[in-house]
Amino acid sequence: MKDSALKKLFSPLQIGGVTIKNRIMSTGHDTVLPTDSTVNEKLIAYQISRARGGVGLIVLQVSGVHETARYTSHILMATDDSCIDGYRKISDAVHQYGTKIFAQLFHPGKEILETNDGLLLPAFAPSAVPTDRYHVTPRAFSGRMIKEIIEGYGDAARRMEAGGIDGVEIVSSHGNLPAQFLNPLSNLRTDEYGGDAKKRRYFLEQVIANIRSKTSPGFVVGLRISVDEMYENGLQEEDALEAICALEQRLSYVNVTLGSAATNSGAMHIAAPMMFKAGYVTPMAERVKKRVSIPVFVTGRINQPQDAEAILAAGHADMCGMTRALIADPEMPNKAEAGRLDDIRACIACNQSCIGRFQKSVSISCIQNPVSGRETRFGNIVRSAEPKKIAVIGGGLAGMKAAVAARERGHNVTLFEASPALGGQALIAQLVPERSEFGGAVTNLLREIELSRVSVRLNTEVDRSVIDDFAPDAIILATGAIPYIPPYEQLGDLDVVQANDVLRDKAKCGHSVVIADWSANWVGIGTAVKLSRSGCRVRLAVNGAVPGELIQNYTRDYLNGLLHSCGVEVIPYARLYGVDTGTVYLQHTANRDAIVLEDVDTLVLASASVAVDALAEELDSYPGNIRLVGDCLTPRTAEEAIFEGFAAGIAI
Structure with a gap:
């Protein structure tokens, strides 16, 4: 049954020669899943999960258009025809679910992060203006190199179209190369690529023209841009709006965001944490929408279908980026369309396992959804042929997730909690100023427990005698930790x-x-x-x-x-x-x-915290299978607690 309250969200959108089935988009985001700069099995499995879940549009993570674009060791590269096969495999994979796929065309300019062997790469930019956050002073591009890069954008788009990709998105957001040309404080050139606003746009105009000359007429060409880079020396709203309006007739759509990688105040908008309100970029998209006739996309903490519907219904944008919502729950679109809003595992914008893992150069995941990024490992959980009686001791995040996972395997699960409520340390974490949304992790798990019909016993202290009376086949201990009193x-x-x-x-x-x-x-x-x-x-x-x-x-x-x-x-x-x-x-x-x-x-x-593990010692001679998870194994974070609970639950 479709949710009529989300009528606009689940209406199609026509862009160029492409019809997108709904207005939910997974924006381009690094996954650290590619290992050799090409699309691989893990990345395909990751995106299949979102396509199967009902997302209308997937924008693939950035693909470099020139060798100087290798800003990380795990970037996709579209600099030769060997990449076409990978794009074909991933486009075919998501198309079977009716999902469209665009790919991002990328050059970071001076925003270089790291390489495979730890050496600092030379950075290039329109002018030799240092960047604050990465402490990089780039070398100014020669005219010849600029022309190579412009050709690289067009060649990359040609390869993507040959690989079945439905469109491309030029990344001018977050202070990347096209924005560096547009910004008068980072573009000090005196040739045809620098000077007044018209000359500073010339690079982007040439990029778009090169793409158009090498792709078919219906091929989608969009622009992602930070309309305000949120720091004094960044691209300002007036300059960005002027560029968007001047380029409008050459583009299929514009994707609006905020911030820049160049400084701390701007970078937090790349993946805004929970302290920012839902949909906070919408007023900026609304201002763009009033100035242009092409479709306007927006992103920025849109983590609930109801919020996206409100933005779309008000006419503030035509497409909503809901990337972290889809990392937390790839099935979010299908659940929303069916009216199962309470069943959605809502993103809490903790940033711990999505952007946080990228910044550690490890593959993407989600503290609430350990399957994300691990689809080839956990994507197919098979029900047990021999259901067992399982006791999960401790109702914090680890125990709750363990109970749900064990039920998914088909076992009979009872969750014991000594206190009057489930949630454990997360109930304290949500009391921290600016962190109340962390309590959503508890709310989401409570719903999963309800749906999976786990038996819950609150106000129940468990010792060896309780276990002997209950006689479980297996025990998962998730008894948590308590504050450590340091010697002083x-x-x-x-x-x-x-x-x-x-x-x-x-x-x-x-x-x-x-x-x-x-x-x-x-x-x-x-x-x-x-x-x-x-x-x-x-x-x-x-x-x-x-x-x-x-x-x-x-x-x-x-x-x-x-x-x-x-x-x-x-x-x-x-x-x-x-x-x-x-x-x-x-x-x-x-x-x-x-x-x-x-x-x-x-x-x-x-x-620090110290594990509460006395029950583990009491059960040392218990004949059943016993697993310790989360803080009672050793105190760490919510990510490890939920992951270990999940892994223990599906392993039995």
Whole structure:
């Protein structure tokens, strides 16, 4: 049964010679699945999952158009005809589900990241203007090289069309090469490619013309562009809008986004974390829509079908990029069209396993959906021929996912939880300022448990006698962890509390607070923001180079900006040594010098965690199959907890 409330979202869109079945798009995003610069089995399986799930349009990750475009070691390359076969395989694979596929034409200019062997590649750009974030000073292109690159765009598009790709998207977003030509502060050339706005557009005009000359008339040619790069020296809205309007008649569509890879303030818009509201780029798309007659695409934290429908129905855009929503739940379009909105595993924009894994040069996934990026490994879960009686002990994220996965295998599963509610540490994580959406991970798993009909026993402490009475064939232990109290010298009388208790409003703090942040993650920063907003003087002493050192950098950068705005004093490289009345003693972790902080009313410990694993020892002689997952195995993050719960559940 179709959801009539999503009428616009599931209406077709005609672009050039291509009809797209609905208005849901998976935007171009790096997956780190290719291993030799060509389309491979893992990438095809990843995109098949989204096509099977009902997405209307897939925009393939970037493909380099020239050898100087190799900004990472895992980029696709479209610089010779050997790439055609891979494009043919992936286009054939997604076309069988009625999904259309475009491919991104890419040159980063000066935004070079890394290579296979760690050497820094030479970077090229319109002019020798340094880039702040990557600390790169490029070499200015020669006129001859510019002409080679223009030809490269056209040749790449020709190869993609030969491989069955339905259209191409020129990547001018996030400060990449075409935007560097458009920007008067990065394009200082005095030849035909630089000067006034018309001359700065000449490169893009030549690129589009070259593509058009080498592809068929109905072939789609779009432009992805950051209409505001969100920093002072970036491409500004006025210049971007002028370029879009001037190029409109040459393009099939324009794909609107914000931000730039060149600076911290701009880069966080590449994959905006949960602190940004849903659909926050829409006002910019609306301004573009009023100026042009070609279709306008928009992206930027559109993670629910209802939000996309509202954008489309209001006429603010013609297509919605919902990339991370599709990473979290590839079946989202099919579920939405069938009216099963509550069954969608909603993205929480944690950035941990999607963009975060890319930045570690490891393949894409999702903390909520371990199958994403691992389709060739986990894409076909077979029901067990011999259903077993399974006990899952602990109702945090690991235990919840383990229970659902074991049910998917066909087992009879009972989930035991000692507290009155499922969710574990995630229930505390959602209390952190700017992180309330993390609670969506619990909401999603609760729905999965309901749908899979896992039996749940709350307020149930489990010991060996309970296990003996229940007599399961297999046990998955997911009993989590508790805060670790670090050793430190204690003299005098100073109030010491736990960060978790502060977040739960179970501990009160004095006016002057020091936070000893061993974890260098969300907890210390969140506690500092909460206390600062309540009027406290806060000093955040972090055992790392920067607060949030261990979390994804777009999120970390936003939060460090928030700390600065809140007036929190940050003390890096600091380990707790001891306390006295009114004084906290720290040690600098690099040179071992003392750091003495005076006039302290309360010390807050944002420390490590220690596994709760006593039950594992009690069950050492139990004859059944026992698996430990998540923090009770060893404390780590939600990603490991959910992955291990899933892997344990399907392994039984």
